[in-house]
Amino acid sequence: MDDKRSELKKIIMDTKTLPTLPGVINKLNSLSDNDKASVQEMAKVVTSDQVLSARILRLANSPSYGFYRVSTISNAMILLGVNVVKSLALSSSIFEIMEKNSVGLWEHSLGVGVAANLLARRLKLPECEEIATAALLHDIGKVIVSIKCNEAEKEILKLVRDRGFYIREAEREVLDTDHAEVGGWLAKSWFLPDKLSEPVAFHHDVVKSENHRIKTSVVHIADVLIKASGFGNSGDCHVPKIQQVAWDTLKLNEQVLSDVVDEIEDKLVEVKNFSLEMIGS
Amino acid sequence: MQKLPLMQAKAGMVLARDVFRGNSPTGMPICGKDTLLTDALIARLENMDVQSVSVQGHPVWEEGELSYDDLQRELDRRFEKTIQDPLNAILYDIHKAHLIKSMEGEGGRQEE
Numbered sequence: 001m002d003d004k005r006s007e008l009k010k011i012i013m014d015t016k017t018l019p020t021l022p023g024v025i026n027k028l029n030s031l032s033d034n035d036k037a038s039v040q041e042m043a044k045v046v047t048s049d050q051v052l053s054a055r056i057l058r059l060a061n062s063p064s065y066g067f068y069r070v071s072t073i074s075n076a077m078i079l080l081g082v083n084v085v086k087s088l089a090l091s092s093s094i095f096e097i098m099e100k101n102s103v104g105l106w107e108h109s110l111g112v113g114v115a116a117n118l119l120a121r122r123l124k125l126p127e128c129e130e131i132a133t134a135a136l137l138h139d140i141g142k143v144i145v146s147i148k149c150n151e152a153e154k155e156i157l158k159l160v161r162d163r164g165f166y167i168r169e170a171e172r173e174v175l176d177t178d179h180a181e182v183g184g185w186l187a188k189s190w191f192l193p194d195k196l197s198e199p200v201a202f203h204h205d206v207v208k209s210e211n212h213r214i215k216t217s218v219v220h221i222a223d224v225l226i227k228a229s230g231f232g233n234s235g236d237c238h239v240p241k242i243q244q245v246a247w248d249t250l251k252l253n254e255q256v257l258s259d260v261v262d263e264i265e266d267k268l269v270e271v272k273n274f275s276l277e278m279i280g281s
Numbered sequence: 282m283q284k285l286p287l288m289q290a291k292a293g294m295v296l297a298r299d300v301f302r303g304n305s306p307t308g309m310p311i312c313g314k315d316t317l318l319t320d321a322l323i324a325r326l327e328n329m330d331v332q333s334v335s336v337q338g339h340p341v342w343e344e345g346e347l348s349y350d351d352l353q354r355e356l357d358r359r360f361e362k363t364i365q366d367p368l369n370a371i372l373y374d375i376h377k378a379h380l381i382k383s384m385e386g387e388g389g390r391q392e393e
Contacts, residue, residue, distance in 0.1 A: 166362075228372055230359055239359050242368035258375045265379055269284050269333070 004152075005176040011148050012185040024049045025089055032082050042082060043074035046089065056088050087133040094137055104233025105143070107271075109136050111231040111264075114271055116222035118263050123250060125214060127195070134199040135219045137192075139234060141183030141200070142167075149175065160236045167235035168204055180204050206246045217246035225261065231268050282383060284335045287327060291340075294318045298335040300326065339384055349384045356380065 027045045031037040047053050053073055060076040061069060070076045077085050091113070116135035120128040146153045152174050159170035171178040184201025195212050199219040202209040209216035220243060226232065227239045282297040296316045302308035311329060312322070318336070326334070347355070356376055363369040 164362075224369075224372070228359060228376055230355055237359055238362045239369060239372070241363045241366050242372065244368065247368055254371050254375070257372060258378075261372075261375050261379060265383070266284065 008149065008175060008177060008182065009185055012144065012182060013189055024052060025086075025093060028086055028089060032086060039077050039082065040074055042085075043072075043077050046073050046077075046085065052089055052093075056085060060088075081129075083127075084129045087129045091133055091136045094140065097140075097143060102143075102146070102233070105139060105235070106232070108226060108232030108234040109139055110271055111226040111229070111268060112136070112138060112219070112222045114267050115225045115260070115264050116218050118267065119222055119225075119250075119260050120218050122256060122260050122263075123218075125218065127215075130195055131199075131215050131218050134196045134215055135222050137187070137196060137200050138183065138203045138219050138223060139179060140186055141179030141181065142235065144182050144186055145171065145175070145179055157235065164238075165236070166238055166240065178204070204240070206243050206249070213245075213249050217243075217249040220246045221250065221252070225264060228261075229265065229268060231271075282335050282337060283339045283341065284333055285341060286333050287323065287331055289341050290318055290323055290326075290334050290336065292318055292320045292323065294336040294340055295338075296334060297337045300331055300334055302329060302331070349380070352380055353377075 024045060028042060031042050031045060046056060056073060056076055057070060060080055070079060080088070094109075113132045113136035117128055117132040120131045125131065145156075155174050156167065156170040159165045159173060160167055165173070168178045168180070180201055180203055184197055187197030187200050195215055198209050198212040199216040202216050203219045203223055206213065206216050206220050224240055224242050227234065227237075230237070294317075296312065296314045296318065298314050299310055300312040301310055311326070311331070316322070318334075356373070360369065360373050364373055
């Protein structure tokens with residue numbers, strides 16, 4: 001069993017066989033670290049990728065942002081903020097990788113992204129966009145498992161179907177690792193910052209998240225909320241247990257939860273239309 | 282209360298929520314809740330780029346849309362493993378209340 005795990009890890013770390021992030025993202029990252037870079041320069045980088053530009057404009061014009069009409073990338077960058085555009089660029093590449101794989105999982109991830117954003121805003125947390133991006137990424141490990149271990153994935157899904165396992169239990173049984181850990185490896189190999197990789201790696205085990213426990217807690221709760229809504233398809237249909245440590249970290253209470261559920265249910269109608277539109281395009 | 286794309290809104294329905302310009306609560310308010318929709322009003326909303334409205338009751342049933350009982354059954358199934366947990370029980374109750382609210386007005390009951 002242990003062989004399987006180290007083998008998988010080797011595959012993940014071997015970047016040649018992995019879906020890679022487009023060069024645009026790396027350029028954007030280095031530009032945004034540079035104080036002297038202007039928004040126009042960054043916009044130019046984004047504009048060099050037409051698909052990405054189209055996606056960003058589409059996202060900037062989507063109802064969830066509520067701006068009227070945004071027609072240029074530099075306007076989008078000024079309105080949304082550089083960090084948001086970076087998150088958007090990252091998430092639209094993730095989308096590309098996920099879209100080909102499974103619409104159900106993409107919808108689940110998109111839903112968790114929306115839920116995490118709403119929850120983070122409601123709790124007035126800093127860096128809502130980063131939290132939403134981490135949430136969007138949280139199940140990326142499942143994509144890798146499905147790309148790299150097609151046979152094992154079938155076995156996993158069979159266990160879920162026949163024995164009522166959580167997908168994570170089934171992954172542990174078959175692969176001796178799980179999608180959260182795999183996602184964590186992937187995030188590391190992409191050199192994503194800890195504030196993104198930690199929530200991905202520990203969204204089922206909030207206790208283990210040491211530096212970014214708040215973000216991890218939001219992603220965990222958002223995952224539970226979307227599973228409770230039954231939106232999208234993440235492999236199994238069971239609502240995971242809400243972890244006490246996440247609840248305490250965020251100082252949640254019934255009222256907050258109820259408000260957020262109302263907001264999420266409302267938003268999910270739009271998300272559904274949006275994802276249909278994205279897939280149709 | 283049901284949220285509908287404006288295309289499906291018909292004269293005679295009653296708004297359950299205020300409508301804002303740009304579909305965002307930060308936009309300019311256009312029309313208050315409890316307003317009776319008319320064809321003229323719907324046309325005006327269309328001109329103002331409103332995309333969806335929330336109306337009272339549950340007037341539109343789409344093909345393949347699940348009934349209250351089915352939704353309730355699915356909710357129970359999703360929670361079957363964790364309903365004993367006190368925190369999950371709270372979440373379950375919230376979802377159940379939401380489900381009842383979303384179906385409100387069914388069978389002739391039109392009041393909010």
